[in-house]
Amino acid sequence: MLPLLRRGSVGFDFYSFGVQTPMPSRISVIIPAFNEEQSIGLVLNALPQDQLHEIIVVDNNSTDNTARFASEKGARVVAEKRRGYGSACLKGISELDNPDIVVFLDGDFSDYPEEIVQLVKPIESGEMDFVLGSRMILPESRLALLPQSRYGNQLAVFLIRLFFRHKYTDLGPFRAIRYDSLKSIAMQDTNFGWTVEMQIKAVKKKLRIREISVKYRDRIGVSKITGTFSGTIKAGAKIIYTIFKYLLT
Numbered sequence: 001m002l003p004l005l006r007r008g009s010v011g012f013d014f015y016s017f018g019v020q021t022p023m024p025s026r027i028s029v030i031i032p033a034f035n036e037e038q039s040i041g042l043v044l045n046a047l048p049q050d051q052l053h054e055i056i057v058v059d060n061n062s063t064d065n066t067a068r069f070a071s072e073k074g075a076r077v078v079a080e081k082r083r084g085y086g087s088a089c090l091k092g093i094s095e096l097d098n099p100d101i102v103v104f105l106d107g108d109f110s111d112y113p114e115e116i117v118q119l120v121k122p123i124e125s126g127e128m129d130f131v132l133g134s135r136m137i138l139p140e141s142r143l144a145l146l147p148q149s150r151y152g153n154q155l156a157v158f159l160i161r162l163f164f165r166h167k168y169t170d171l172g173p174f175r176a177i178r179y180d181s182l183k184s185i186a187m188q189d190t191n192f193g194w195t196v197e198m199q200i201k202a203v204k205k206k207l208r209i210r211e212i213s214v215k216y217r218d219r220i221g222v223s224k225i226t227g228t229f230s231g232t233i234k235a236g237a238k239i240i241y242t243i244f245k246y247l248l249t
Contacts, residue, residue, distance in 0.1 A: 035062045047105075
């Protein structure tokens with residue numbers, strides 16, 4: 001198993017020569033995973049583990065070796081029997097060990113896990129509360145998305161801008177948020193509405209929000225959502241429903 005460095009809380013450390021240096025943030029990573037045995041090891045290998053407080057892989061009732069492979073790579077694996085992306089994320093949140101920053105990352109190796117450093121930087125510096133990795137900014141990343149994902153994203157962010165007056169470009173799953181901010185928005189969705197719920201609540205709570213461009217590539221294996229017609233329809237309907245739900249609350 002690869003050791004994970006337990007990092008201290010934000011503060012100051014006095015070295016023997018009297019220089020004051022900032023201590024690193026406690027960064028926790030949550031990776032929801034359903035049947036990702038082909039990719040989970042690649043994701044974990046690409047993460048800068050020596051800079052992380054903990055890595056939690058939520059095994060969302062997989063029928064393959066996802067849990068075993070994740071454990072062998074040094075992650076803490078927890079089980080969530082209730083299927084659904086949001087359910088897995090909520091389970092991961094319930095298992096957190098008092099971090100400063102929480103990062104959500106997919107287990108399919110479509111994102112570049114090493115970019116976590118850029119994602120958390122604006123939060124560590126105190127500038128931002130919520131940083132979203134957008135796949136829609138770099139042309140090569142945008143083209144790696146399935147057409148239904150691109151067009152669905154464009155519609156969703158258009159509606160958010162129309163109704164909530166905030167310009168997002170993506171609903172990408174690779175994101176970082178200050179732990180106190182995450183607790184304040186009280187996430188609830190158990191499936192396809194998770195990402196859009198977080199983004200709308202971040203606006204309504206007046207969190208300091210920034211999007212940064214991230215690289216994106218074809219995922220390993222077939223997407224459980226946009227890889228099927230029924231999954232695409234269900235996800236799209238839930239996202240639209242969630243937008244209107246929070247417009248009325």
